[in-house]
Amino acid sequence: MSHTIHGVSVGIERHHQQMMVVMKASGTLTHEDYQSITPMLIGALRAIVQPKVKILVDITDFEGWELRAAWDDFRLGMKMGSNIDKIAIYGHKSWQDMAAQIGAWFIKGERRAFEKYEDAIEWLAASES
Structure with a gap:
């Protein structure tokens, strides 16, 4: 018997003396996942x-997301977007840059995609210029 983890x-x-929210997404997210995540x-x-x-x-x-979960993600971003300074998206997916660009539609802070975890942390921890 197999099961999927999401x-x-x-x-x-x-x-580096900075507090950060760290999120790890796994599998294909569902509407029910967002009911718990939010x-x-x-x-x-x-x-x-x-x-x-x-x-x-x-x-x-x-x-990825199920369709309703993608809508939940968009609504969550709209609700919290003004409180965000920076978001680093860490992963090895070809679409992570696109996800960072889509985030620009509803998140006022900076967004950047990284393939190396350490680079993402360093960028988040850096002081504003």
């Missing part, structure tokens, strides 16, 4: 005292 884990980590993510963002939040999204095991 969902998002959400945590808070300190890197309260956790909002709670994690409230826990960070900085006025603007830095987020690392790990998509190394991410396969």
